[in-house]
Every structure is written in structure tokens, then in C-alpha cells.
Amino acid sequence: EAQVTQNPRYLITVTGKKLTVTCSQNMNHEYMSWYRQDPGLGLRQIYYSMNVEVTDKGDVPEGYKVSRKEKRNFPLILESPSPNQTSLYFCASRGLGTVSYEQYFGPGTRLTVT
Amino acid sequence: ELKVEQNPLFLSMQEGKNYTIYCNYSTTSDRLYWYRQDPGKSLESLFVLLSNGAVKQEGRLMASLDTKARLSTLHITAAVHDLSATYFCAGGLGDSGYALNFGKGTSLLVTP
Numbered sequence: 358e359a360q361v362t363q364n365p366r367y368l369i370t371v372t373g374k375k376l377t378v379t380c381s382q383n384m385n386h387e388y389m390s391w392y393r394q395d396p397g398l399g400l401r402q403i404y405y406s407m408n409v410e411v412t413d414k415g416d417v418p419e420g421y422k423v424s425r426k427e428k429r430n431f432p433l434i435l436e437s438p439s440p441n442q443t444s445l446y447f448c449a450s451r452g453l454g455t456v457s458y459e460q461y462f463g464p465g466t467r468l469t470v471t
Numbered sequence: 472e473l474k475v476e477q478n479p480l481f482l483s484m485q486e487g488k489n490y491t492i493y494c495n496y497s498t499t500s501d502r503l504y505w506y507r508q509d510p511g512k513s514l515e516s517l518f519v520l521l522s523n524g525a526v527k528q529e530g531r532l533m534a535s536l537d538t539k540a541r542l543s544t545l546h547i548t549a550a551v552h553d554l555s556a557t558y559f560c561a562g563g564l565g566d567s568g569y570a571l572n573f574g575k576g577t578s579l580l581v582t583p
Contacts, residue, residue, distance in 0.1 A: 388569045390569070390570060392573075397575060398575065399559065399573040399574055399575040399576055400514075400559070400561075400571070400573040401573070402570045402571070405569065405570055407569070415570060447513065447514065449571075451569060453569075458502050458504075458519050458521065458563065459516060459519060460504070460516070460569075460571065461516075462506075462513045462514040463513060464512075464513045465511075465512070465513050
């Protein structure tokens, strides 16, 4: 089954404690990205990657890092989380040049930073 | 920058009625997406519209795209309770624009 998986699904942490949210896709997609969703703001892109070792900032990258060492994985790293990073995070992927341009979203990770 | 505006943001409608959600975007967009999100869930793809005049239908939902007016619509026909959800439109830009710019979403409640 084609899917994007994220772990953990729920996370409560304290300010300043480094954390990583993993994202993996099994569709051999080149493009992967991270979004955060906040009430009243819709979804905003944090970082994206066009392929292995190729990453770039989205609209709200401050406080986040990413890496793309393997095609299937695109972890999101919060080196020193702060309460304003409390949010619902989604990973997404799609193939390059796909006729349908379909983009697949993971199940989401709800993060609370206290 | 591509800006996407949806209206209304909240919509309460009776079962059996018809209604339209509007999605305006600020610059040329190569493609327009509609997603559904149930509370606490991920985004479910409904439609991807790729060209001017595109119309797609699935069940009680029909989406259309007018690139000249920079407008997409999601029309709901004879609403049922199961359609209660939040609906997002999103635009994608150009060759390098795999990123999606989302509207703020329309929260739809269908009541008996």
C-alpha cells in the first residue's frame, strides 16, 4: 500500500529538549516536504526536498532542520523546541513530473511543547 | 508569492441543500488542489485541477477551475451529514513549485 508514515503521532516535550519527527514514504518519490497546521492559518510549508541531499526552506523554516540522506526518509529536527512550535505537523511526498501531480500526506504528528 | 483565499471559512447547511465554496488565488497557478480533513485526521485528496475549464466530480462534490478569473469552486449537491469536514484548496506554482500554498480552510457542518 502506498503511504507516508510519521512517527511519533503524538509528542509532548519540554522547551529546549531536542526532538526528531520521522517521515518515510514507500512510493519512491523524489519530492518530500513538511508542513505545520495551526488553527486559522491553514497549512504552511516548513522545508522541502527535491531529492537526496537537496533541501530548501519553505515559508516558516525558523527553528527547524531537515535532512535527506535517503530517498525514502525526510526527518524533521527541532534542536531546541519552543512553545510556539506546538502544532500539528504533516509530511508529504510526490513524484517529480507526475502527470497527476498528486501529493500524499502522512497521518500527522501532534506536538506539544511546554 | 501565491496567496489563496477561501470563502466562506465557516458554513452550516442543511441536509439536501446545495452550496459552493470559493477559492481565489493571487497569481497564475499551474494546478489547484482540493483536500478534505476530518477532525484530528490527515488530508484526503479530493481533486487535482490542471487546466482552465477543468471540471471533476466525485459523488456529491464537483470542482471546477477558471484560471482567467483565478477562481476554483467546490460545489456540494444535496449535502449529507457525512460531508461535514474542513475543506482546503491549495495552489501549486510552476516547475519548481511543488510546494502547495493552502487556503485557511472551510469548516462545513451539515445538519439534519
